Amino acid sequence: MRTFQxxxxxxxxxxxxxxxxxxGARVIAGGTDLVTLMRDGIQQPSxxxxxxxxxxxxxxxxxxxGVRIGALCPNAVDDRRLAAEYxxxxxxxxxxxxxxxxxxxxxxxxxxxxxxxAYYRLPEFACNRRDxxxxxxxxxxxxxxxxxxxxxxxxxxxxxxxxxxxxxALEAEVLVHGPAGxxxxxxxxxxxxxxxxxxxxxxxxxxxxxxxxELPAAGxxxxxxxxxxxxxxxxxxxxxxxxxxxxxxxxxxxxxxIALGGVAPKPWRAEHAERALVGNRLDEDSIAxxxxxAVRGATPRKDNEYxxxxxxxxxxxxxxELE
Amino acid sequence: MRLTIQINGExxxxxxxxxxxxxLYVLRERLGLPGSKNACxxxxxxxxTVYLDGTAVCAxxxxxxxxxxxxxxxxxxxxxxxxxxxxxxxxFLAAGAVQCGFCTPGLVVAAHNLVRRNPEPSDAQIREELxxxxxxxxxxxxxxxxxxxxxxxxxxxxx
Ligand SMILES: Cc1cc2nc3c(=O)[nH]c(=O)nc-3n(C[C@H](O)[C@H](O)[C@H](O)COP(=O)(O)OP(=O)(O)OC[C@H]3O[C@@H](n4cnc5c(N)ncnc54)[C@H](O)[C@@H]3O)c2cc1C
Ligand code: FES
Ligand code: FES
Numbered sequence: 001m002r003t004f005q006x007x008x009x010x011x012x013x014x015x016x017x018x019x020x021x022x023x024g025a026r027v028i029a030g031g032t033d034l035v036t037l038m039r040d041g042i043q044q045p046s047x048x049x050x051x052x053x054x055x056x057x058x059x060x061x062x063x064x065x066g067v068r069i070g071a072l073c074p075n076a077v078d079d080r081r082l083a084a085e086y087x088x089x090x091x092x093x094x095x096x097x098x099x100x101x102x103x104x105x106x107x108x109x110x111x112x113x114x115x116x117x118a119y120y121r122l123p124e125f126a127c128n129r130r131d132x133x134x135x136x137x138x139x140x141x142x143x144x145x146x147x148x149x150x151x152x153x154x155x156x157x158x159x160x161x162x163x164x165x166x167x168x169a170l171e172a173e174v175l176v177h178g179p180a181g182x183x184x185x186x187x188x189x190x191x192x193x194x195x196x197x198x199x200x201x202x203x204x205x206x207x208x209x210x211x212x213x214e215l216p217a218a219g220x221x222x223x224x225x226x227x228x229x230x231x232x233x234x235x236x237x238x239x240x241x242x243x244x245x246x247x248x249x250x251x252x253x254x255x256x257x258i259a260l261g262g263v264a265p266k267p268w269r270a271e272h273a274e275r276a277l278v279g280n281r282l283d284e285d286s287i288a289x290x291x292x293x294a295v296r297g298a299t300p301r302k303d304n305e306y307x308x309x310x311x312x313x314x315x316x317x318x319x320x321e322l323e
Numbered sequence: 324m325r326l327t328i329q330i331n332g333e334x335x336x337x338x339x340x341x342x343x344x345x346x347l348y349v350l351r352e353r354l355g356l357p358g359s360k361n362a363c364x365x366x367x368x369x370x371x372t373v374y375l376d377g378t379a380v381c382a383x384x385x386x387x388x389x390x391x392x393x394x395x396x397x398x399x400x401x402x403x404x405x406x407x408x409x410x411x412x413x414x415f416l417a418a419g420a421v422q423c424g425f426c427t428p429g430l431v432v433a434a435h436n437l438v439r440r441n442p443e444p445s446d447a448q449i450r451e452e453l454x455x456x457x458x459x460x461x462x463x464x465x466x467x468x469x470x471x472x473x474x475x476x477x478x479x480x481x482x
Contacts, residue, residue, distance in 0.1 A: 003341060003343075004342065032366060035383075052389075076378075099452055100366075103380050104375075
């Protein structure tokens with residue numbers, strides 16, 4: 001265990017200043033991921049910033065009907081209006097981790113949590129994500145839990161967040177603050193694909209931190225659903241999950257957004273499946289077409305071939321359960 | 324660092340703490356409070372469940388530095404007095420929900436937290452609320468009995 005300096009910046013400007021001047025500095029929000037990573041020697045920050053004095057826990061409704069959720073708002077969030085207007089977000093949160101973990105975990109930390117790839121979490125194995133350029137043990141090893149979309153020949157790890165999948169289907173924006181001020185990053189661009197740089201896990205630039213997440217106003221006629229397949233009924237990461245958001249006029253689908261979890265290095269938009277729905281009625285035929293289209297482009301290996309069928313079924317289930 | 328922390332109502336100062344060690348380590352190894360158990364150190368089993376500023380958390384996932392200036396209640400702090408048990412603890416005994424006992428302190432805190440907030444939990448709610456606490460011995464049926472009993476006892480005591 002490497003020692004580090006712990007700071008408690010009093011405001012955003014101070015936090016950004018420290019992050020910008022010390023490359024080895026990391027922020028700690030709930031700590032539910034970072035604490036074990038530090039203890040196991042997988043992350044070795046020189047400085048850790050405890051953000052608790054920054055506030056950033058508020059839920060602020062916007063004049064246009066959207067909502068801004070502070071980066072430090074807990075995953076156990078219990079807010080009636082949020083549950084009523086964005087049930088997808090609350091369902092995805094409840095489908096993750098355990099009550100004790102959701103109490104500590106935050107929105108910002110959730111979307112920035114590290115992969116659960118066993119090789120990443122065990123320093124004795126080679127991992128390009130942990131130690132750039134050292135190779136990837138997963139590509140030769142057990143790939144049962146690994147990704148079937150968006151993989152590269154340096155990394156095939158899965159992004160483990162349920163929340164991020166819901167945010168992807170809602171086309172949320174991540175609000176960030178850094179040395180150059182504030183900016184917003186569409187959730188779609190927030191998590192990069194591994195490519196040649198699997199150690200880059202987000203679009204944050206040096207010195208930037210996440211201050212919140214903004215959800216656009218819910219359109220009329222919108223229905224949504226989150227379905228998660230896992231090894232047991234509760235308290236396990238997704239083998240495959242689907243967040244679906246459908247907007248209809250009468251019986252015709254005007255807009256469809258489908259994001260998959262547990263199968264890619266980032267929340268994976270199943271655009272072929274979305275296109276199979278738009279302009280059609282939501283019925284058995286269009287759902288079957290969407291579920292088949294959802295796996296287009298998958299590149300499974302022997303051990304994770306089963307995820308292809310799971311994706312078809314999780315999409316079918318998520319769409320069939322919509323009212 | 325010097326850690327200033329309130330535990331079970333008492334103010335403590337602990338010196339030479341590494342800011343990254345866990346709150347669980349501080350409780351067990353530095354303060355002699357072994358009630359909270361260390362089984363996985365990964366947040367997976369719930370044996371280390373404590374209250375931090377009134378919410379139930381896994382003490383193994385909280386860095387000591389995060390606990391600075393905060394209030395912790397451990398399983399040792401639930402009973403009303405020395406030699407007495409809290410009604411939730413009584414229920415675990417009466418229902419036979421304890422075998423090896425390793426999971427018990429964490430389950431007692433989690434169950435305490437559940438019945439405090441929801442005095443009439445359904446079975447589904449009990450299962451979901453206790454999903455973060457693993458038990459390798461009992462098969463959970465007796466634990467379900469204990470929580471139902473604890474909820475009933477708590478209601479009676481409150482009435
Ligand atoms: C046993 C277990 C089971 C779990 N199961 C699930 C599950 O089923 N589904 C699921 O989605 N998740 C699951 N999780 C993961 C959990 O949701 C995350 O650990 C949690 O959301 C992380 O949030 P945090 O605030 O604790 O982050 P921290 O641990 O504090 O931080 C995580 C990372 O994010 C960075 N960070 C945090 N906040 C910010 C910010 N505002 N700006 C910039 N960087 C920041 C930190 O530097 C760190 O790198 C599980 C975790 C455990 C331990
Ligand atoms: S020891 Fe903390 S959850 Fe297992
Ligand atoms: S009684 Fe042994 S683990 Fe629960």
